[in-house]
Amino acid sequence: MRWVRAVATIALVLGACGPLDRGGTASSKPRVVASFYPVAHAARAIAGDRASVTNLTPPRVEPHELELTSGQVIAATEADLLLYVGRGFQPAVESLAAEMGDRAVDLLAGQELAAAPEPGEGPVDPHVWLDPRRMAAIGRVIADRLASIDPANAAAYQSNGAALRALLRDLDRAFSRGLDDCRSRKIVTSHEAFGYLARRYGLTQVGIAGLDPEAEPSPQRIAFVTEFTRRHNVTTIFFETLVSPRVAQTIAAEVGARTAVLDPLEGPPPGGDYFTGMRSNLAALRRALGCG
Numbered sequence: 001m002r003w004v005r006a007v008a009t010i011a012l013v014l015g016a017c018g019p020l021d022r023g024g025t026a027s028s029k030p031r032v033v034a035s036f037y038p039v040a041h042a043a044r045a046i047a048g049d050r051a052s053v054t055n056l057t058p059p060r061v062e063p064h065e066l067e068l069t070s071g072q073v074i075a076a077t078e079a080d081l082l083l084y085v086g087r088g089f090q091p092a093v094e095s096l097a098a099e100m101g102d103r104a105v106d107l108l109a110g111q112e113l114a115a116a117p118e119p120g121e122g123p124v125d126p127h128v129w130l131d132p133r134r135m136a137a138i139g140r141v142i143a144d145r146l147a148s149i150d151p152a153n154a155a156a157y158q159s160n161g162a163a164l165r166a167l168l169r170d171l172d173r174a175f176s177r178g179l180d181d182c183r184s185r186k187i188v189t190s191h192e193a194f195g196y197l198a199r200r201y202g203l204t205q206v207g208i209a210g211l212d213p214e215a216e217p218s219p220q221r222i223a224f225v226t227e228f229t230r231r232h233n234v235t236t237i238f239f240e241t242l243v244s245p246r247v248a249q250t251i252a253a254e255v256g257a258r259t260a261v262l263d264p265l266e267g268p269p270p271g272g273d274y275f276t277g278m279r280s281n282l283a284a285l286r287r288a289l290g291c292g
């Protein structure tokens, strides 16, 4: 790894001496690696065509505890910037980040984080991207970092960053208004991805699985969720697109509730992007909670 990086550094130095490096060739663009979809989406919105952004998590792959190929690790180690969500969300990416030093940015740094809802699930809840205001703060960090590694394009990054924050402000307003007046404020989700969103808009979330969508819920957990659903007349059990809906369907059938998608946007939503996915989530929540 170290050897590969040394070669890459030499190539970069040689490249910088050559006449071909001036004039905005593709290879002179900053190379940004994002650890999963919401980060890649924000980075692409801010970079435009001035930096290349790649996503470490392939489409249709659930990003929690993502495993990296050696090819991905080598390519990422040579990038100018690694943007990721730390604190145990993707341990393999955190190992890579440790290799990259200050070229790696943990987007949870500077955020006030909530403790994991259940003991033993890691220190904090990583799902900050589902709160538009927290996502706006992340957008600011990404714009500042791009501006500092590529000062010639700083104004463009900052202006794209401001445009992204304006869209996120609109989204935040739509959620505030859309969830203002509802018959219920209790949601049952596939895994507990919506804690920050629930807190922001005054909802209560109960997840069938905890913070990790792949963890098999215990019979006790399923019994608790079923009882919660009955007691609070929850109309809809939410499931998500990258995880099996089997347990959600079983609980829904048992209590006579519907099922619907609430997308944690850990991958790109089918046929859309972060914003269309969030608007679909808002519509699904409004239907499930009987909002006026």
Ligand SMILES: [Zn+2]
Binding pocket: 064, 127, 191, 192, 193, 211, 212, 213, 264, 266
């Ligand atoms: Zn998650």
